[in-house]
Amino acid sequence: MAVRTQDERLRPISLWQRLLLRPELGSIAGLVVVFGFFAIAAGGSGFLTWAGTRNYLEVAAQLGILAAAVALLMIGGEFDLSVGSMIGVAAVMMAILSHPDYGGLPISLSLVITLGFALLIGYFNGWLVLRTGLPSFIVTLAMMFILSGANIGFTKLITKLTIVSGLGDSLAKDPLSFLFTGAFLGLPAAVWWWLGVTLVLSWVLLRTPFGNWIFGAGGDPTAARNVGVPVRRVKITLFMLTAAAATVVAAIQVMGLGSANVLQGMGKELEAVAASVIGGCLLSGGYGSVIGAGIGALILAIVQQGIVYTNIDLDWFKVMVGGMILGAVILNNYLRKLSMQVRR
Amino acid sequence: MTPLIELRKVSKYFGPVVSLKDIDMRVYAGEVHCLLGDNGAGKSTLIKALSGVHQPSEGQIYMEGQPVVFNSPRDALDKGIATVYQDLAMLPLMSISRNFFLGREPKKKVGPFTLYDAAFAAQVAREEMKKIGIDIRDPDQPVGTLSGGERQSVAIARAVYFGAKVLILDEPTSALGVKESAVVLKYIVQAKLRGLGVIFITHNVHHAWAVGDTFTVLNRGRSYGTFKKEEATREQLLQMMAGGEELEALAVELDLIAKKDPTTAAQIEHKAAEELHKPN
Numbered sequence: 072m073a074v075r076t077q078d079e080r081l082r083p084i085s086l087w088q089r090l091l092l093r094p095e096l097g098s099i100a101g102l103v104v105v106f107g108f109f110a111i112a113a114g115g116s117g118f119l120t121w122a123g124t125r126n127y128l129e130v131a132a133q134l135g136i137l138a139a140a141v142a143l144l145m146i147g148g149e150f151d152l153s154v155g156s157m158i159g160v161a162a163v164m165m166a167i168l169s170h171p172d173y174g175g176l177p178i179s180l181s182l183v184i185t186l187g188f189a190l191l192i193g194y195f196n197g198w199l200v201l202r203t204g205l206p207s208f209i210v211t212l213a214m215m216f217i218l219s220g221a222n223i224g225f226t227k228l229i230t231k232l233t234i235v236s237g238l239g240d241s242l243a244k245d246p247l248s249f250l251f252t253g254a255f256l257g258l259p260a261a262v263w264w265w266l267g268v269t270l271v272l273s274w275v276l277l278r279t280p281f282g283n284w285i286f287g288a289g290g291d292p293t294a295a296r297n298v299g300v301p302v303r304r305v306k307i308t309l310f311m312l313t314a315a316a317a318t319v320v321a322a323i324q325v326m327g328l329g330s331a332n333v334l335q336g337m338g339k340e341l342e343a344v345a346a347s348v349i350g351g352c353l354l355s356g357g358y359g360s361v362i363g364a365g366i367g368a369l370i371l372a373i374v375q376q377g378i379v380y381t382n383i384d385l386d387w388f389k390v391m392v393g394g395m396i397l398g399a400v401i402l403n404n405y406l407r408k409l410s411m412q413v414r415r
Numbered sequence: 416m417t418p419l420i421e422l423r424k425v426s427k428y429f430g431p432v433v434s435l436k437d438i439d440m441r442v443y444a445g446e447v448h449c450l451l452g453d454n455g456a457g458k459s460t461l462i463k464a465l466s467g468v469h470q471p472s473e474g475q476i477y478m479e480g481q482p483v484v485f486n487s488p489r490d491a492l493d494k495g496i497a498t499v500y501q502d503l504a505m506l507p508l509m510s511i512s513r514n515f516f517l518g519r520e521p522k523k524k525v526g527p528f529t530l531y532d533a534a535f536a537a538q539v540a541r542e543e544m545k546k547i548g549i550d551i552r553d554p555d556q557p558v559g560t561l562s563g564g565e566r567q568s569v570a571i572a573r574a575v576y577f578g579a580k581v582l583i584l585d586e587p588t589s590a591l592g593v594k595e596s597a598v599v600l601k602y603i604v605q606a607k608l609r610g611l612g613v614i615f616i617t618h619n620v621h622h623a624w625a626v627g628d629t630f631t632v633l634n635r636g637r638s639y640g641t642f643k644k645e646e647a648t649r650e651q652l653l654q655m656m657a658g659g660e661e662l663e664a665l666a667v668e669l670d671l672i673a674k675k676d677p678t679t680a681a682q683i684e685h686k687a688a689e690e691l692h693k694p695n
Contacts (some may be wrong), residue, residue, distance in 0.1 A: 280520035280531045287517045290506035297488050300520030358508040411559045
């Protein structure tokens, strides 16, 4: 090593090797494949039209908002399985608070209260994980059951039903609801939220000191702590962030539908993890990309909506999603190994 | 000359276990002080006391003549004592420059935002590595793509850049091949020439002898004393490290076996000699 000549050392790194360093590379390849497949298989039946595009973008948007926050949390080395139940809780809470028969509050105020409650749950998740030292997988699994159970219990106690509907009036009065249900340049608000959240979180991850701490806290918490990274604070902040993202998704759904259902958001926690993993996040933490998670959400949405335009029976959707996840993870793993080869 | 760091009668007990007893040690600026000893001699406990992980049960640590207490690793770091552990505390998937600045990110103000100054980090990481003789091709490449010796050198360069006065290296060569060890030994000398006090922990006498100015030998939690290079020979150090009396006992034992079974004894003896002399 010491005898290596100057020329060899300054050898430029090929564009390919630079690309390999990007965690999103695998998901971009996946996006091309999936889009290509449906463009060919369903291009004639409306997949490529503006309506078809809008269709899968809307689905991608809600998942993508969640996935962006979940990706950051995963890079920070933790999991949140309670985020799906959190959507249900936030949706019902918001609906009950602003329903004329119950809370009667303006929707913006109930949104703020709900957000505060969600942040509290997120804080509690993080505090519990760090206090007990248990894997966040287990702690948030428990929280998932507690939240969804309590949600059904409280909702039935208050409304005798599991659905809160009839919010139309209260919504129409509030100008704020436009922020969640309106449209701009032909795209629904959810898509703008998705783009905004993804860009801001990606910027935080890559361009701020806090982003560096997220990588550190997830990569090796002990090492990070030894060099002065406030690992505890970073992780708790990330748990709060995922709960906040769940609230945003809940707001979009409640204001869009004018009603809330206790089962809302069920299973979304795993879809968000799937999107993050397709986008290059490692389950072990310390590596990944917010942009990649967004692309992962887009892939899942294209598969889900694209299948409608083909002759394939809808029952096969989950098989395709599973195949996508497996394929993407194997590809990502292979690419990462390639990029990590010692360059001597 | 006042020593950079001095230990006076430092002892550390863990319940009934005496890990260190009455250790005296002085480390001066611009010297490589080797801490030698077999496994279990108390080397790790001693560095943990110096780097703020443990506090001594008895005795006092002085820094530049003043008594000091290190409450935490961060506290020791802030007072100028940087420790490079065997496992390096590096994140293999993170880039060199991000690893270099983890926990002490360079910041720049853009409007109302405080941003991570990536360009500055990359430039400094490259320059600092160059100063100790490594041309990194790309500060954005992951640390995982570096060889063991290069990773070790990133850790050393980081410590030096952040103003360490005392650099503690915990077995930096133990996991490395011969060539790589030579590279790390070179950085140790460079750090010393820049005026740092280097504490080099190893159980490899050959590596210690190559760069060391003074040697402190630990055995079973006690110090055999500190020796200047001209006062001792490599063989004496080796003898002390292994614990002289234990070696003698071993010789007697081997002798007894030899009387019963000469061939096996010869094999054992040969193996033991190899064990002791291999340069790791």
